[in-house]
Amino acid sequence: MERLKSKVRDIPDFPKPGILFKDITPLVKDPSALRLAVHQLLHPFLGENVTAVAGMEARGFIFGSLVAWELGVGFVPLRKPGKLPYDVQTVGYDLEYGSAALEVHIDALGPGDRVLLIDDLLATGGTAKASCELIENLGAEVLACAFVVELDFLRGREQLSKYRVHSLLHY
Numbered sequence: 001m002e003r004l005k006s007k008v009r010d011i012p013d014f015p016k017p018g019i020l021f022k023d024i025t026p027l028v029k030d031p032s033a034l035r036l037a038v039h040q041l042l043h044p045f046l047g048e049n050v051t052a053v054a055g056m057e058a059r060g061f062i063f064g065s066l067v068a069w070e071l072g073v074g075f076v077p078l079r080k081p082g083k084l085p086y087d088v089q090t091v092g093y094d095l096e097y098g099s100a101a102l103e104v105h106i107d108a109l110g111p112g113d114r115v116l117l118i119d120d121l122l123a124t125g126g127t128a129k130a131s132c133e134l135i136e137n138l139g140a141e142v143l144a145c146a147f148v149v150e151l152d153f154l155r156g157r158e159q160l161s162k163y164r165v166h167s168l169l170h171y
């Protein structure tokens with residue numbers, strides 16, 4: 001994991017003063033590091049009958065679609081409101097300073113689907129928890145949640161206590 005950690009750079013005071021942003025851009029730019037990250041994200045779930053991978057906008061699309069490709073299953077995008085063209089299911093959630101929502105097509109998942117949720121970062125857990133709720137509202141099962149980076153000090157894992165959580169890098 002040290003190889004992957006070396007590809008995550010710190011950006012101080014982004015997006016606002018006092019925040020130390022973990023930038024994964026160097027990791028996704030490096031083909032061998034990206035391949036290693038994708039392999040490490042999916043490895044614990046090989047043989048577990050994953051039927052779909054879901055990822056949250058936007059960086060979850062990068063890792064989620066690659067994991068789906070490697071597993072040979074479809075990818076389900078979880079998007080910000082107003083971005084999907086068909087009938088949607090919506091879940092709202094609270095952020096540290098406000099609120100947000102995610103949407104999914106109502107026919108994207110259903111009973112019998114076993115979904116691996118993928119994102120680049122687990123921070124407070126609000127987005128991931130809302131994503132799990134969205135998946136379950138369609139009748140699907142959340143098999144697990146997997147992240148490239150977890151900010152342990154924000155305790156987001158606690159929001160996901162009823163799910164299996166797998167993170168590659170811990171800060």
